[in-house]
Amino acid sequence: MNRELLNKCFMLATWGAVAISCFILLALVSVITWNGAAALNFSFLFTAARRFGMAGGILYQIIGSLLMIAGASLICLPLALGTAISKSEYLKSRRIRKLCTALIYGLNGIPSVIFGIFGLIFFVNTLNTGISWFVGSIILAIMILPTVVLATYQSVNSIPKIYRESALTLGLSKWQVIWRVVLPQGIAGSLTGLLLGLARAVGETAPIMFIATAFSGVDIPGTLFEPVVTLPTHILALAQQATAPQALQNAWGASLVLLSLVTLFSVTALFSRMKLRTISQR
Amino acid sequence: MKKSILKVVQHDLEQDAAPAVEVCGFHAWHEDAHILNDINLAFQEYKINCVLGPSGGGKSTLIRCINRINDEIEGFTFKGEIHFGGRNIYDKSVDVTRLRTEIGMVFQKPSVFPKSICENVLFGIQHLKKLSKAARLQMLEEKLKAVSLWREVSHRLNDTASSLSVGQQQRLCIARTLAVEPKVILLDEPTSSLDPVSARAIEDLMLELKQQYTIVFVTHNIQQAKRIADHAIFVCGGRIIEQGPARRFFTHPEQPQTKSYLNEEFCDC
Numbered sequence: 409m410n411r412e413l414l415n416k417c418f419m420l421a422t423w424g425a426v427a428i429s430c431f432i433l434l435a436l437v438s439v440i441t442w443n444g445a446a447a448l449n450f451s452f453l454f455t456a457a458r459r460f461g462m463a464g465g466i467l468y469q470i471i472g473s474l475l476m477i478a479g480a481s482l483i484c485l486p487l488a489l490g491t492a493i494s495k496s497e498y499l500k501s502r503r504i505r506k507l508c509t510a511l512i513y514g515l516n517g518i519p520s521v522i523f524g525i526f527g528l529i530f531f532v533n534t535l536n537t538g539i540s541w542f543v544g545s546i547i548l549a550i551m552i553l554p555t556v557v558l559a560t561y562q563s564v565n566s567i568p569k570i571y572r573e574s575a576l577t578l579g580l581s582k583w584q585v586i587w588r589v590v591l592p593q594g595i596a597g598s599l600t601g602l603l604l605g606l607a608r609a610v611g612e613t614a615p616i617m618f619i620a621t622a623f624s625g626v627d628i629p630g631t632l633f634e635p636v637v638t639l640p641t642h643i644l645a646l647a648q649q650a651t652a653p654q655a656l657q658n659a660w661g662a663s664l665v666l667l668s669l670v671t672l673f674s675v676t677a678l679f680s681r682m683k684l685r686t687i688s689q690r
Numbered sequence: 691m692k693k694s695i696l697k698v699v700q701h702d703l704e705q706d707a708a709p710a711v712e713v714c715g716f717h718a719w720h721e722d723a724h725i726l727n728d729i730n731l732a733f734q735e736y737k738i739n740c741v742l743g744p745s746g747g748g749k750s751t752l753i754r755c756i757n758r759i760n761d762e763i764e765g766f767t768f769k770g771e772i773h774f775g776g777r778n779i780y781d782k783s784v785d786v787t788r789l790r791t792e793i794g795m796v797f798q799k800p801s802v803f804p805k806s807i808c809e810n811v812l813f814g815i816q817h818l819k820k821l822s823k824a825a826r827l828q829m830l831e832e833k834l835k836a837v838s839l840w841r842e843v844s845h846r847l848n849d850t851a852s853s854l855s856v857g858q859q860q861r862l863c864i865a866r867t868l869a870v871e872p873k874v875i876l877l878d879e880p881t882s883s884l885d886p887v888s889a890r891a892i893e894d895l896m897l898e899l900k901q902q903y904t905i906v907f908v909t910h911n912i913q914q915a916k917r918i919a920d921h922a923i924f925v926c927g928g929r930i931i932e933q934g935p936a937r938r939f940f941t942h943p944e945q946p947q948t949k950s951y952l953n954e955e956f957c958d959c
Contacts, residue, residue, distance in 0.1 A: 500764050571801055575813070577757060577794060579870050580787070
C-alpha cells in the first residue's frame with residue numbers, strides 16, 4: 409500500500425470514530441427528547457407524583473434532587489478549597505504532595521456504589537441516622553470532592569509566584585496572602601469544578617438509593633434526617649414497572665428533565681471555565 | 691599633595707558611612723547547588739548600593755535573603771548571619787512579617803494586583819494600620835508623587851492598574867512599597883523589563899529616594915550602575931569579588947575579574 413492511501417485510510421478511520429461517537433450522543437439525546445417531550449407539560453413539572461409515579465408529575469423529585477446537590481455543594485466547597493490551598497501553599501515536601509495527588513485520584517476512581525454501601529454501613533447503620541437526604545448530600549460531596557479539588561488546585565497553582573512574593577514583601581502574613589491573593593482565584597476555579605461535579609452528582613443513583621431516597625410518598629423534608637425522592641431513583645422505579653405505558657411515559661419525561669439539568673450544569677461550567685483567567689491575564 | 695589628601699578624606703568618608711544591613715559569613719544553598727559562598731558585605735545607609743554581576747551569579751539570591759523571601763522556597767538552606775537594626779534577621783525571635791515591612795522589595799517584572807491603582811498603592815499598608823479616608827487619600831497622593839506618577843494617574847485612580855504602561859506599573863510597584871514605609875528598599879533588576887525612557891525615570895527616582903531610604907539596587911547593566919551607584923558590589927559565581935565606593939570601583943578596580951567585567955562585560959569566575 410502506498411503512503412498516500414495509508415494516510416487517507418487513517419484519516420477516514422478517525423473520522424469514522426468521530427461520527428460514531430457523535431451519532432451515539434445524538435441518538436440518545438433525540439430519543440430521550442422525542443419520548444420525553446410527549447410527557448412534558450406544566451402540570452408534569454409542578455405537581456406531585458400519584459399512584460407510585462404512574463400519574464401526576466415530578467415536582468418533589470426535582471426539589472429532592474436540587475436539595476441534595478445544594479447540600480453536597482455546601483459541604484464540598486469549603487473542603488475542596490481547604491485541600492487545594494493547603495496542597496499548594498503549605499505542603500512543601502514534594503513527596504507528600506505527590507501522595508496527596510495520588511490519593512485524590514484514588515478517591516475519584518472508587519465506583520459510586522461503594523460510596524452508597526459505605527454511607528449505608530457508616531451513617532445509616534452505625535451512626536443510626538436513618539434514611540436521610542443529608543447523608544446522601546455528604547456522600548455525593550465526598551464523591552465529587554476530587555473533581556472540585558483538582559479544578560481548585562489548578563487555578564490556585566496557576567497564580568504566578570511573584571504575586572505571592574509581592575504580597576509577602578508588602579508585609580502581609582501568609583494567611584493574609586492566602587485570603588487576599590490566593591482565595592479569590594481559588595474560588596473561581598472551584599466553582600467551575602463544582603458545576604462539573606454537580607453535573608455528575610445529580611444523575612447518580614447508586615450512592616443514594618440505599619441511604620437517602622424513598623420511592624414514593626415523600627414530600628419536602630422538614631429536617632436533615634428525612635428521606636427525599638430524586639429524579640434518578642424515580643426513573644429507576646418507573647423503569648422497573650415498564651409494563652405500564654403511563655409509567656414508561658413518565659420515566660421518559662423525568663429523564664428529559666434530568667438530562668436538561670445535567671446539560672445546564674455542564675454548559676455553565678464550560679462558560680465559567682472560559683471566563684476564568686489567571687491573575688496575570690486580568 | 692593637597693589633592694591627594696582630599697581624595698583620601700573623601701574616600702574615608704565614603705567608607706565610613708553607617709551600614710544599614712551587614713551580611714556576615716553568609717552561605718546559601720538551593721538543594722545541592724551552592725549559590726552564595728562566604729558573603730561578607732555592608733549596605734550603607736541612605737546610599738544607592740549597587741549589586742552588579744553577570745546573570746546567574748547569585749545577585750538575586752543575595753538580596754532575597756535580606757528580607758527572607760527565600761524562606762518560601764523549597765530546598766533553600768543557609769549558614770551565616772545578616773544584621774539589620776542591631777540584630778540577626780535569621781534569629782528565631784524575629785517576626786518575619788514585620789521585618790518585610792522594614793525591608794521592602796521590588797521585583798524584576800512589575801506585578802500589579804488585578805485591582806485599581808488606588809487599591810494597589812494601599813495594598814500592603816491597609817493591613818498594617820487602620821487609615822481614615824483622609825489619611826488614605828493623603829498617602830495615595832504622597833506616594834504617587836514620590837514616584838512621579840501622580841500627574842499621570844490622578845484623574846483615574848479607580849482604573850485597573852493593568853491599564854498602565856509597564857514602566858508606570860513598575861513605578862506603581864515602588865509606590866506601594868514606599869507606602870509601607872520601609873527603611874531599606876531592595877530592587878531586583880527593576881528596569882530590565884522596561885524601555886530605556888522608563889528605565890531612566892526609575893534611575894532618577896532612585897537618586898531622589900536615597901535621601902530617605904537605603905537602596906539596594908541589583909543590575910547587570912554596568913552603565914546604569916555607573917550612573918547611580920554610591921557603593922558598588924561585584925558578585926560573580928556566588929562570591930563577592932570586589933566592593934567599594936562607586937567612584938573608585940569604576941575607575942580603579944582592584945581585582946582582575948572586575949576589570950575584565952567592567953571592560954568586556956565578561957567574567958571568568
